[in-house]
Amino acid sequence: MEYAWRTIISEVEARKVKIFAKDKKLVGEVYEMMLYLQEILRSLKKSIATNGFDSEREEIYFFREVKPQILGKLIYYNNVYCLEIACPNQKGKIYKRFFSLQLRKLKKEYEEISKLEFFKYYRSGRSDNDQTYFRMGNINYFDGLCSIVFEIDINFSTYYDGIISRIIANDLLYVYLHAKINPSDNDDFNLGDVQAEKDFSWTESKNALIELIYALQASGAISYGKLEIRKMVLVFQKLFKIQMTDPHHAFHRMKQRAGSRTIFLDQLKGSLEEYMNKGL
Template sequence: MEIVLSKILSEIRHQEDKLSSQMMQTADEAYQMTLFLKEMLCTIKTNVLQDGFKDEHREIDFFKNIKPQILGKLIYYNKVFRIETTCPVSNGKIHQSYYENQLKALKSEYKESICNEDFYRYYRADRTDRDHIYFRLGQINYHDGLKSGVFEIDLSFSTYFDNKIAHIIANELLYTYMLTKINPEKNPDTILMNGDTHKDISWTNSQNALIELIYALYASKSIAYGKIGIRKLALIFQILFRTPLNDIHHSFHRMKTRAGSRTAFLDQLKISLEEYMDKDL
């Protein structure tokens, strides 16, 4: 069984674009995406239980990279649906206060359930030395004092830690969503032109490549004379290309110390442009 992450992400983006083009209310769009992602996950689960994995590498890749992307967005859209359908009013101070309280609750959950755990630091450090423990079925060590949620998951389709990554992804998406609700005047959607013109635009290189480009534009003050902060600039690119960027600050600091060229993507851009120029000579 071969499950390819790029294909999964492409299918999700296609469904997001399809629903977005129908100009639905946020709650309706979130509900439809929840149904879509739930069905996708159920189909993949059936295939996994039936066919298993060819080798350890594919099993680790699935539970570390593929399933969390689907489950993370499923958690995100379900949460957005719940938030939108319980919002008391559509504008005003109560509306503002509602989303501010939601953001506080999200930050509290992040501090209590995510950032203080050893696994979170392992994941953020891009370590792989314990992948064979964290992302293979049947490797849960109850002596680690895991939270009770471990008893609520289907251990035939979860290593427990894939769920943790999914919640990290969902948390980051929800954080961005909350900020745009609290500060609609700073919402990058209003900075961009009509969204319909961007339906077919997607980033097809790596996340690190996009982060490298964003920091280059920020450092060179090429956009708004450098008056736009790095977080807001990253948010604009995330919405423009409809792709989440995980912890850009951490990724940037890893770039500063990586072997070889620290600006690999920018170097390749220069080479590609020069080759393109030479075609006209």
């Protein structure tokens, strides 16, 4: 079952809308993506209602990793759709003011979410309380949860999967709004013929790329380490045409690895030394 879920997530990652495209088809493409994601959620809900979960581990994996990836993107695309049809037609002060206001609202929501103990738990990559947070029927109302908890479908939610979905959506929305307010930031680098080269692609895992990005930032190899991780991620996403939904969470999970925490960097060192030895 987990393999099938990973396949679904991979398909969702592959079928993404180029949000920053400057064409009139954007709203229509975003709407189609919303319908696509909504249908996936309906299908998953029906499957779980019929078959349930094979194990506690599978249930936790679904509500922590699978559903938030789909629901988070659905929330994100819905927000983009609403903003695109409501924003001023002409670019200028009113246009920029509109998106600046949305960014302030997003930051306010982020401040509220970041106060939650669960937010710190999730961002730190912890898993010791997963049985409490990601199993249906385990909602503790004494924690003073948001009133929306009474509106959720208890047969397809643990409440906290919804919070992760919101975190994922907000991370994506932040990038979208920032690009609308400062479109020049997306044109700071010109990939030229590299972008047009179909054979130029990242063929390792996304975690490997995240590990490399953090290593470059920590070493000060790029802009003396002063460039934010978020901007570095944007550069590599555009360079390799891939999407890294939550690099901060992935990095924190790396910190919890047993054995070497720098698997990819160790592999790079070994590969380079082996390559050097061939020329001796």
